[in-house]
Amino acid sequence: MCLKYLAVDVNGTLTLDGQFLPGVSERLEILREKLDICLNSADTHGTLAARALLGMTTFGTLFSIYLTFLEPLVIGATCAWCLSSANINTLQL
Numbered sequence: 852m853c854l855k856y857l858a859v860d861v862n863g864t865l866t867l868d869g870q871f872l873p874g875v876s877e878r879l880e881i882l883r884e885k886l887d888i889c890l891n892s893a894d895t896h897g898t899l900a901a902r903a904l905l906g907m908t909t910f911g912t913l914f915s916i917y918l919t920f921l922e923p924l925v926i927g928a929t930c931a932w933c934l935s936s937a938n939i940n941t942l943q944l
Contacts, residue, residue, distance in 0.1 A: 854886060861892040861899070869896030904943075911940040 859865060865875045882888060892899050915937035922929055 856889065857882060857886045858889045858891060861890050862895055865890075869898040908940055908943040912937070912944060915940050 865871055865879075879888060894900065915933070918933060919929075919937055922933065
């Protein structure tokens, strides 16, 4: 059997009172390398959107930092648009 997807209910399965149970985040990261994961939630505590936004802006900020340091090394220039994007992502945190 070959699995490609994992669909999981978040409320009461992976979380308690709107917070991930200990070790769940780490295990999801490991599974994410092998499967496409779909987390389903009724979001009864209203925290899922805030967590998703924080995760996306954190990723965006870290990726912008990586690209900003890579620019002078690869293309030998600095992109004003890229710096603006990095600043906007950082401000969203």
